[in-house]
Amino acid sequence: MNASPRTAPTPAAAARPYDAERVRRDFPILTRTINGRPLTYLDSAASSQRPEAVLRAMNDYETHSHSNVHRGVHTLSQDATAAFEGARERVRRFLNAHSTREIVFVRGTTEAINLVAQSYARPRFGPGDEILITALEHHANIVPWLMVCEQTGCSLVVAPIDEHGEVIFEEYLARLSARTRLVAMAQVSNALGTVLPVQKMIAAARARGVPVLLDAAQAVPHQPVDVRALDCDFLAFSGHKLYGPTGIGVLYGREALLASMPPWQGGGDMILTVSFERATYNELPWKFEAGTPNMVGAVGLAAAIDYLEGLGIEAVGAHEHALLQSATRQLEEIPGLTIIGTAAEKAAVISFTLEGIHPHDLGTILDAEGVAVRTGHHCAMPVMEFFRVPATARASFACYNTREDVTRLVAAVQRAREVFA
Amino acid sequence: MELKDLYRDVILDHNRRPRNFGTLSPADASAEGHNPLCGDRLTLSVRLAGDRIEDIRFEGKGCAISTASASLMTEAVKGKDRAAIRRLFESVHDLLTRPDAPAGSELGKLAALSGVREYPARVKCASLCWHTLNAALEKGGTVSTEGAES
Numbered sequence: 001m002n003a004s005p006r007t008a009p010t011p012a013a014a015a016r017p018y019d020a021e022r023v024r025r026d027f028p029i030l031t032r033t034i035n036g037r038p039l040t041y042l043d044s045a046a047s048s049q050r051p052e053a054v055l056r057a058m059n060d061y062e063t064h065s066h067s068n069v070h071r072g073v074h075t076l077s078q079d080a081t082a083a084f085e086g087a088r089e090r091v092r093r094f095l096n097a098h099s100t101r102e103i104v105f106v107r108g109t110t111e112a113i114n115l116v117a118q119s120y121a122r123p124r125f126g127p128g129d130e131i132l133i134t135a136l137e138h139h140a141n142i143v144p145w146l147m148v149c150e151q152t153g154c155s156l157v158v159a160p161i162d163e164h165g166e167v168i169f170e171e172y173l174a175r176l177s178a179r180t181r182l183v184a185m186a187q188v189s190n191a192l193g194t195v196l197p198v199q200k201m202i203a204a205a206r207a208r209g210v211p212v213l214l215d216a217a218q219a220v221p222h223q224p225v226d227v228r229a230l231d232c233d234f235l236a237f238s239g240h241k242l243y244g245p246t247g248i249g250v251l252y253g254r255e256a257l258l259a260s261m262p263p264w265q266g267g268g269d270m271i272l273t274v275s276f277e278r279a280t281y282n283e284l285p286w287k288f289e290a291g292t293p294n295m296v297g298a299v300g301l302a303a304a305i306d307y308l309e310g311l312g313i314e315a316v317g318a319h320e321h322a323l324l325q326s327a328t329r330q331l332e333e334i335p336g337l338t339i340i341g342t343a344a345e346k347a348a349v350i351s352f353t354l355e356g357i358h359p360h361d362l363g364t365i366l367d368a369e370g371v372a373v374r375t376g377h378h379c380a381m382p383v384m385e386f387f388r389v390p391a392t393a394r395a396s397f398a399c400y401n402t403r404e405d406v407t408r409l410v411a412a413v414q415r416a417r418e419v420f421a
Numbered sequence: 422m423e424l425k426d427l428y429r430d431v432i433l434d435h436n437r438r439p440r441n442f443g444t445l446s447p448a449d450a451s452a453e454g455h456n457p458l459c460g461d462r463l464t465l466s467v468r469l470a471g472d473r474i475e476d477i478r479f480e481g482k483g484c485a486i487s488t489a490s491a492s493l494m495t496e497a498v499k500g501k502d503r504a505a506i507r508r509l510f511e512s513v514h515d516l517l518t519r520p521d522a523p524a525g526s527e528l529g530k531l532a533a534l535s536g537v538r539e540y541p542a543r544v545k546c547a548s549l550c551w552h553t554l555n556a557a558l559e560k561g562g563t564v565s566t567e568g569a570e571s
Contacts, residue, residue, distance in 0.1 A: 357485075358483065358484035358485060359459075359484075360459050360484040360486075360543070360546065361428075361484045361485045361486070364424075364427065364540060364542075364543060365424060365428075368424045375459070376458060376459055376460070377459075377460055381460075384460065390459065390460030390461065390462075390482060391459055391460050419424060419428055419433075420428075420433065420485070
């Protein structure tokens with residue numbers, strides 16, 4: 001399939017002011033009350049909610065079009081195949097990939113990274129080789145590489161961060177060496193919200209012939225991500241952080257690299273022929289999709305991409321940034337409150353601690369006020385270790401959050417101080 | 422659910438001014454408790470007189486529920502023998518997990534933890550210290566809330 005250029009937002013859409021209240025009404029779950037109060041959902045970095053359009057698309061698929069894909073000649077099987085492969089094309093356009101052969105459906109970001117670890121890194125790497133990551137990574141971009149290190153004898157090298165939670169670019173460069181075989185890094189930190197300067201980090205790696213995997217799970221909901229402009233080799237993201245369902249995610253891989261990799265899992269759908277002596281493998285991308293895939297998940301993901309691009313990703317990003325700035329300003333005024341992660345460029349995430357109140361107590365008190373935040377280590381224990389905190393509270397903003405949500409968050413934090421006064 | 426049922430004055434007081442905080446040296450038994458989900462850590466050290474706990478101290482960092490629970494526990498178990506501590510743990514466990522459990526008189530100040538059962542995500546915070554005490558009295562070592570029954 002040939003690539004078409006990105007469709008530019010229409011001038012009318014660009015000129016229309018962002019109406020967060022209207023967007024909020026697209027999400028049925030946000031009408032729920034929690035402990036008698038309206039729901040202020042500030043945990044989208046863990047998992048976002050789904051708009052009506054996504055729920056409807058998934059229901060329509062299940063109600064009218066479901067069967068197994070790539071198998072039958074009957075109508076439903078063809079409908080299901082068209083829906084599933086149509087979703088793949090939708091993802092290709094979303095990422096501006098060259099070809100749908102570069103789009104592999106997986107369970108989520110974690111599975112995508114494990115696929116690259118086991119199918120790309122494990123057969124190639126050995127003692128003396130290095131995998132370079134950053135100190136901001138989610139466990140999903142640490143543990144699969146630790147496993148490869150155990151399996152092959154290669155080493156994991158970590159580019160450090162500074163007290164703002166920013167990767168120190170010079171330190172990153174200093175660790176890119178002749179031994180570096182792969183760079184694997186987040187585009188946006190889930191724990192702190194730091195936006196990494198991936199464009200120049202990728203360019204530096206590529207200039208040395210080092211391939212780069214981007215964990216874009218926290219980036220795709222907030223900013224346009226173009227794999228050709230980024231020039232990355234692999235990119236992973238999850239549906240459920242992008243207003244889509246759980247259990248579906250995407251691995252983008254440069255076609256030549258994917259073609260050079262052995263299959264990861266074996267089974268149906270990933271083969272052309274099977275005998276008891278040997279199997280021949282299917283073409284890309286199906287070579288990496290053993291077994292019946294998550295069709296309804298793919299349909300939901302495609303609908304979520306339609307929805308997000310309908311709102312305009314830049315417009316959503318700008319709205320979230322305004323909420324981030326307002327919330328940061330108001331929270332900073334609260335005595336004893338410390339924001340962890342103060343990078344110059346941040347996605348809409350605020351990680352914070354409150355003196356004398358453990359994040360878990362804070363989380364419980366906020367919940368009593370209807371405010372849902374994440375508390376804990378955010379699957380980024382090394383980040384917590386660096387800032388010498390056991391845990392933080394984390395508020396993250398999405399397309400459906402409003403100024404009112406910020407006000408409620410700040411009031412709930414004040415309430416926590418009263419309870420513990 | 423009222424927040425004040427969870428964060429009673431007794432809890433807030435023991436969180437602010439934990440009793441028996443520190444370490445005993447030398448100690449007859451000690452154990453470390455860890456809740457990897459929230460990063461809470463707790464170290465217990467115990468001095469025994471035969472089968473009885475003569476003295477006990479705890480140290481660590483945790484939320485108000487885990488700190489207060491540990492503080493209250495150290496007060497409650499001092500002077501008791503293993504059998505009495507086991508019975509008391511059972512009463513506390515019921516209090517934390519059974520919706521209809523009456524707060525028996527044997528619980529004393531520990532009854533202040535009754536609000537925790539309305540917050541299932543917080544039960545492990547309150548029970549960590551008891552599991553750690555069990556470990557200290559049995560063989561020492563480390564316990565983790567993950568994989569352990571709360």
